[in-house]
Amino acid sequence: MTGLAPLLIGSEVKAANKLQVGKPAPPLVLHTLDGKSLATQDLKGKVILIHFWATWCAPCLEELPRLSRFYDQHAHQGFEVLGFSLDGPDALPKVKRMASQLSFPVGLLGSSYAGDFGRIWSLPVSFVIERSGRLAVNGWDDADPAWTNERLNSVVLPLIEHT
Numbered sequence: 001m002t003g004l005a006p007l008l009i010g011s012e013v014k015a016a017n018k019l020q021v022g023k024p025a026p027p028l029v030l031h032t033l034d035g036k037s038l039a040t041q042d043l044k045g046k047v048i049l050i051h052f053w054a055t056w057c058a059p060c061l062e063e064l065p066r067l068s069r070f071y072d073q074h075a076h077q078g079f080e081v082l083g084f085s086l087d088g089p090d091a092l093p094k095v096k097r098m099a100s101q102l103s104f105p106v107g108l109l110g111s112s113y114a115g116d117f118g119r120i121w122s123l124p125v126s127f128v129i130e131r132s133g134r135l136a137v138n139g140w141d142d143a144d145p146a147w148t149n150e151r152l153n154s155v156v157l158p159l160i161e162h163t
Helices: 003-020 060-075 090-099 149-161
Strands: 029-031 038-039 047-053 079-083 106-108 125-129 135-137
Touching: 029 079, 029 106, 038 106, 047 060, 060 079, 060 149, 079 090, 090 106, 106 149, 135 149
Parallel strands: 047 079, 079 106
Antiparallel strands: 029 038, 047 125, 125 135
16 A cells, blocks of 8 residues: 555645646536536636535634625626535535535535545635636635635635626
């Protein structure tokens, strides 16, 4: 097994290195709790905030209602939030309870890997895709990844208002 570790770590770094602000964002599909599929590629023309969280993550639970309120205020302007829970299937009832309090779509990620976004190893982490499909915020580069009202207004709102 030790022979695989460098290979796995190398592939995680390689995936994370592909993420560059200003370059096309990798595709990702959210399989929602109600059985729908939302692909970032199909949402081109909207500002998309991809948010990874879990029910056991205290900062996530603080942040989710704030993201939900911001989504409520700006969805009509072409803003989407896709919430990916890293909880396992055994926590589905908890995830559903939390999701019922949120206004944006939520689904289980299913593993700790999110395609070319890499392995989700730190929570919460978010990525923002601008209307053209380019990455605007790379969550792996955030020193303080928390979404405060001030950060949403200074980082995401200008993207929403820019048409």
